Amino acid sequence: xxxxxxxxxxxxxxxxxxxxxxxxxxxxxxxxxxxxxxxxxxxxxxxxxxxxxxxxxxxxxxxxxxxxxxxxxxxxxxxxxxxxxxxxxxxxxxxxxxxxxxxxxxxxxxxxxxxxxxxxxxxxxxxxxxxxxxxxxxxxxxxxxxxxxxxxxxxxxxxxxxxxxxxxxxxxxxxxxxxxxxxxxxxxxxxxxxxxxxxxxxxxxxxxxxxxxxxxxxxxxxxxxxxxxxxxxxxxxxxxxxxxxxxxxxxxxxxxxxxxxxxxxxxxxxxxxxxxxxxxxxxxxxxxxxxxxxxxxxxxxxxxxxxx
Amino acid sequence: xxxxxxxxxxxxxxxxxxxxxxxxxxxxxxxxxxxxxxxxxxxxxxxxxxxxxxxxxxxxxxxxxxxxxxxxxxxxxxxxxxxxxxxxxxxxxxxxxxxxxxxxxxxxxxxxxxxxxxxxxxxxxxxxxxxxxxxxxxxxxxxxxxxxxxxxxxxxxxxxxxxxxxxxxxxxxxxxxxxxxxxxxxxxxxxxxxxxxxxxxxxxxxxxxxxxxxxxxxxxxxxxxxxxxxxxxxxxxxxxxxxxxxxxxxxxxxxxxxxxxxxxxxxxxxxxxxxxxxxxxxxxxxxxxxxxxxxx
Numbered sequence: 001x002x003x004x005x006x007x008x009x010x011x012x013x014x015x016x017x018x019x020x021x022x023x024x025x026x027x028x029x030x031x032x033x034x035x036x037x038x039x040x041x042x043x044x045x046x047x048x049x050x051x052x053x054x055x056x057x058x059x060x061x062x063x064x065x066x067x068x069x070x071x072x073x074x075x076x077x078x079x080x081x082x083x084x085x086x087x088x089x090x091x092x093x094x095x096x097x098x099x100x101x102x103x104x105x106x107x108x109x110x111x112x113x114x115x116x117x118x119x120x121x122x123x124x125x126x127x128x129x130x131x132x133x134x135x136x137x138x139x140x141x142x143x144x145x146x147x148x149x150x151x152x153x154x155x156x157x158x159x160x161x162x163x164x165x166x167x168x169x170x171x172x173x174x175x176x177x178x179x180x181x182x183x184x185x186x187x188x189x190x191x192x193x194x195x196x197x198x199x200x201x202x203x204x205x206x207x208x209x210x211x212x213x214x215x216x217x218x219x220x221x222x223x224x225x226x227x228x229x230x231x232x233x234x235x236x237x238x239x240x241x242x243x244x245x246x247x248x249x250x251x252x253x254x255x256x257x258x259x260x261x262x263x264x265x266x267x268x269x270x271x272x273x274x275x276x277x278x279x280x281x282x283x284x285x286x287x288x289x290x291x292x293x294x295x296x297x298x299x300x301x302x303x304x305x306x307x308x
Numbered sequence: 309x310x311x312x313x314x315x316x317x318x319x320x321x322x323x324x325x326x327x328x329x330x331x332x333x334x335x336x337x338x339x340x341x342x343x344x345x346x347x348x349x350x351x352x353x354x355x356x357x358x359x360x361x362x363x364x365x366x367x368x369x370x371x372x373x374x375x376x377x378x379x380x381x382x383x384x385x386x387x388x389x390x391x392x393x394x395x396x397x398x399x400x401x402x403x404x405x406x407x408x409x410x411x412x413x414x415x416x417x418x419x420x421x422x423x424x425x426x427x428x429x430x431x432x433x434x435x436x437x438x439x440x441x442x443x444x445x446x447x448x449x450x451x452x453x454x455x456x457x458x459x460x461x462x463x464x465x466x467x468x469x470x471x472x473x474x475x476x477x478x479x480x481x482x483x484x485x486x487x488x489x490x491x492x493x494x495x496x497x498x499x500x501x502x503x504x505x506x507x508x509x510x511x512x513x514x515x516x517x518x519x520x521x522x523x524x525x526x527x528x529x530x531x532x533x534x535x536x537x538x539x540x541x542x543x544x545x546x547x548x549x550x551x552x553x554x555x556x557x558x559x560x561x562x563x564x565x566x567x568x569x570x571x572x573x574x575x576x577x578x579x580x581x582x583x584x585x586x587x588x589x590x591x592x593x594x595x596x597x598x599x600x601x602x603x604x
Binding site for chain 2: 036037042103119120124129136137138139179180184239240265275281
């Protein structure tokens with residue numbers, strides 16, 4: 001509570017003043033609370049409830065017990081979507097983390113040209129997933145894209161039509177979009193490492209590589225965990241990019257959980273099933289965030305960027 | 309944060325500019341340098357390609373080297389894009405972004421102020437915990453009930469349908485960042501306001517608001533970018549072309565004109581242009597806005 005003035009006023013006056021103050025504080029918090037509850041908390045509870053109903057998106061919502069859960073969990077499509085999600089999650093983490101670290105350390109230097117590089121570097125952060133996906137779709141088109149124009153057979157493959165290539169393309173485009181963000185996080189963190197640590201190591205004759213592994217990496221531990229949490233939990237909800245780029249295809253090669261949910265709900269009109277998948281998504285996200293938080297010793301905040 | 313001035317102008321990065329200049333000059337970081345230049349190329353080539361191609365005619369695009377600048381630059385592609393109602397989509401996106409960011413930041417600021425000022429009081433502490441848990445709610449997972457609510461409120465296919473959930477999902481992170489910032493304001497300032505008999509509302513307006521302005525800008529930028537680029541909410545909650553926002557318009561436009569690559573790329577350039585302009589104007593603030601709450 002707010003600290004009261006040193007000469008404490010008599011009991012009655014104190015409570016009224018305190019009551020009035022906390023009253024206005026409640027009024028201040030109320031609008032945010034109401035909107036948040038109505039459009040975030042209620043939907044979160046709602047999705048759990050909806051997973052026990054059957055609804056086609058237009059008509060009446062009927063209770064359906066465990067029907068949706070039974071058919072979702074016995075659907076081989078779900079297992080496949082889980083597999084694709086984990087594949088993309090793991091591979092994009094593996095590509096992004098070392099590169100972001102390396103680039104973050106590099107960009108933490110203050111030389112002119114590095115600052116200039118940084119300006120161009122962060123441009124992908126500004127673009128929408130839709131714009132990025134559309135650009136790459138055009139760029140990779142085997143007939144009209146860059147490869148065809150340059151007459152380079154290596155670039156002129158059916159990038160989005162081949163099962164393996166499509167997954168690779170998605171990992172590449174995801175990295176293209178998000179490496180700048182993680183680089184930015186690492187850049188900030190590296191700049192906060194005390195210079196004296198490096199100076200001391202230098203006096204001991206440590207080389208650059210040794211300093212990286214002995215000082216930089218341990219100092220960045222929490223940053224690595226935060227960044228990894230954002231990558232891993234964020235990759236659960238990749239939707240825009242994959243939806244525009246491949247729509248889950250070819251076949252179901254890139255149908256991640258979020259896309260499976262969309263297709264069940266808004267294309268097949270099976271909202272109950274889609275809600276069950278959504279619940280799985282939330283559960284997975286929480287488990288992964290807690291797990292990574294545990295690895296990090298529990299002090300870093302496991303939060304996630306919604307929609308990015 | 310020793311003084312209020314410091315608290316008010318905290319730079320996210322690049323604060324210790326002079327001090328560490330030259331570290332890399334003494335010990336060249338070859339690996340980092342190679343990665344840096346290589347990744348720069350990977351970033352720049354597609355962007356360069358979008359830019360130059362959007363000024364090429366379709367026939368010119370097929371005949372010439374795709375990486376060569378246009379021999380006779382044309383604005384025809386932009387004309388095609390604008391003829392396809394992109395001005396309207398642009399206005400829609402602007403309405404949604406402003407209509408969501410301004411209220412979201414305002415209510416988050418009030419809530420953050422209340423949370424900080426209430427200290428240990430359990431009521432607002434639990435409100436704060438609720439917001440913190442909200443950080444873990446992905447929009448994608450909540451979209452089906454949001455759709456249901458929007459239908460029941462008869463808001464389906466309106467811009468308000470996009471705005472309301474956008475506000476809700478902007479609140480948790482905004483409250484987190486803003487309350488961290490307000491906590492840095494020295495307690496004595498609040499106390500002196502109170503001794504002067506100022507109410508909480510006037511303290512909020514005359515003390516907290518001016519001191520929190522940089523964080524308000526940061527949070528607005530972060531949310532503005534996320535909402536401007538948002539795809540899922542417009543996809544699910546609107547239907548008619550008149551309610552379309554830019555990312556959705558890009559997608560439908562490509563669906564119709566996938567063969568006309570220069571026109572598609574012109575539409576991409578057009579949607580990115582305002583953000584790029586902002587980036588040129590306020591790069592530091594934009595970048596610090598992007599990592600709000602993650603790099604402290």
